[in-house]
Amino acid sequence: MTRPPSHSSGPVVDLNTAAAVARHARHRGDSTAIGYPGGDLTYAELDEKSARLATVLSEGGTADGDPVAYLGLNSPAFFVTMLAAFRIGALFVPVNFRLADPELIQVLTCSETAVVVCEEGHRASIERVRDRTRLARFLLVDDDPQVPTTGADGWEPWSAAIAASAPTVCAAAKHTDDPAIVMFTSGTTGVPKGVVLTHGNVWWNAVNVEMVLDTRRNDVTYVAAPLFHIGALNSFAVRTLTRGGTVLVRRTFDPQSCVDDLVEHQVNSMFGVPQMFASLARVPGFFDSDLSALRAIVVAGAPVAPSLIQMYAEQGIVLQQAWGLTETSPFATHLPAERTTDKLGSAGLPMPYTQVHVVDVLTGQPVADEASGEIVVRGPNVTPGYWNNPEATAAAFDEQGWFHSGDIGYLDKDGFLYVVDRLKDMIISGGENVYPAEVEKVLATMPGVTDVAVVGVRDEKWGEIVAAVITVAEGIEMTLEDVREYGEGQLARYKLPLRLKLVNDVPRNGSGKLNKPVIRKIAAEEN
Structure with a gap:
């Protein structure tokens, strides 16, 4: 033949x-x-x-x-x-x-x-x-x-x-490998890195979403989270245009207006950071509104409190948690709607066309179930690298093509991912990435500051807030307002500290490096 x-x-x-x-x-x-x-x-x-x-x-x-x-x-x-x-x-x-x-x-x-x-x-x-x-x-x-x-x-x-x-x-x-978007995200040193996302990255993320979420051809999707973030742009917005649906665009997020829009326009899908859904829950009558058309709700971009997901679930609304980064365009994992309550706190399963492993931080070898390690990702939705930055690209990928996320987590015996910490000390406040080294560099130049450390502190509203632990020269008085005023103009407002702790000595280890675990405990203490 x-x-x-x-x-x-x-x-x-x-x-x-x-x-x-x-x-x-x-x-x-x-x-x-x-x-x-x-x-x-x-x-x-x-x-x-x-x-x-x-x-x-x-x-x-x-x-x-x-x-x-x-x-x-x-x-x-x-x-x-x-x-x-x-x-x-x-x-x-x-x-x-x-x-x-x-x-x-x-x-x-x-x-x-x-x-x-x-x-x-x-x-x-x-x-x-x-x-x-x-x-x-x-x-x-x-x-x-x-x-x-x-x-x-x-x-x-x-x-x-x-x-x-x-x-x-x-x-x-x-085609698949042709660059489409360069989206900037800060590095741990505070220097921005341009994440290159190809037309293939964008398309394969859409395929992944299509496989696991209840979305349809003529859906209405709601966009109020900032579009310069990959979560808002590529969760539903781009794929909705590709499929011929309607993208309901709002300049900024307002809880009451959002509720009105969800009802009036019978919105079918929505992406948001935890802070947005916490704010919606505080709108009087929200859970009594007609939200019957809302089939696909993804919450990501910051640590998600299990209590928030539980609260919505008790009202018959499923918040589907996902995990990913700009580099994964954006979703690498997703928690199926039917597993929301029995796997509460999990970031879900790997997307259908994406591989997710957990490896030993030092050796790069896969670890056993329930053992923590660095989360690595591979698949057609993963960036090919950073714009004009071969050094950063080489540092992010290993020889087998796995992208190293810098996040620490573990896979349970059923293959569900749990994110437990961040290797790179990144703070996520209201869906915005804040890198301590960048903030520390600015605050260290403030007159009267002799030492400074910046960490994230858990916060019900923002997920995390930026906290500064500072020592000052003798005779110097300093308030949180002083610190924020100094940082304005040099840092975006979401990077400015919302908590200040003045200490006699900023804890450091034997090699002189900041002792972040101890510093986090100090920052978390109520004044």
Whole structure:
């Protein structure tokens, strides 16, 4: 028997989200793609606007592989910019709008970004740092009723540029290994690292989510967590656009408004950090609201108190815990809805197309069930590495291709993951990553400070808060307000301490390194 020739479908499959949106625009263009208080966008409108912006970018010199930054709150402009970049093969760089100027400079410089799309509310931040970056083109979002602007010298009003440009004919074909997004996350030294996420990473995360959560083709997903985080962007938002559903975009999270939206729009899926769900639970009448359409709720991004999940479960609402990082785009594990109560506190099982092991920190060898070690991940949803940072990439991956997360956990006898600590001392406060070394470096320069250590302290509202343990020179008086005031302008506000402990000596071990276990105990003591 003659066999037909063998063909590999992998290299020729187009995974570009912009191509998926264009397909929906052709066949169901009147369907709502983005729901937004400042004006909805249908698929036809979203596709045309992003296609016109793609021309604006291309004619301005942006080419395949070039970074395009976006700075602003959640809005349709975020998605228009992302899709425009994807359309011409450029890289989308969503910038954390909470960054202080030195941090913003690092991100823009490291990403080598020459063009930025910015909202009026963050234009001043760009103005302050532009001369210390490679930025050469500045597009100002001026057509969003939620963000009024009067224009500014040196900035191009994007509405006029978009209106004057013809839409690009088609989206560039992008495949598994082609970079799509560069999303910055701080390193343990406080230096930001650009996590490269490919079109394949984005697509495979969507496949994983599809396999384990009850999501459907025309779902409405709710997005109020910041889109510059991978959790909000790639849990449901991107895949909803790929499938032709509606992304309900809110600029920020407000508990009462969220409840109203969930009921009015019969939202089907939602991602949030624990703080968001704790806030919702405090809204009067929340659990009596009609939430019958809400089928897929993922809570992640910070330590999740089992009591929070239990409280929701008692009301018939299942919060499905997940674990992952920006580098895993984002989910590596997920706790199935039906196991929520009997595996309370677990981060769940490995995603269907993702491998998760726990290894000895020193040897890298797998450990026995119930034994703690470093959590490592491998799969098509895992980043290929860090932007222009081969050293960080080499340090994060071993010879077998396992990504080392820096988190400590264990697998029980049934294969469920429990996260128990963080190898890198990272603090997660309200879903934001805070690295102690970065905060310590700033506070150490404060007049009167002779030694400082920064740790995370458990907090019911934020998951963790930043605590500073400080020694001061003789005769110096210092308050928490003094410390926060000093850190403002150098650190994002979520990195500023919410607790201060003044001590005679900051505990250190025999080699002079900070004794973090002892310091955490001191920081946790009530004043």
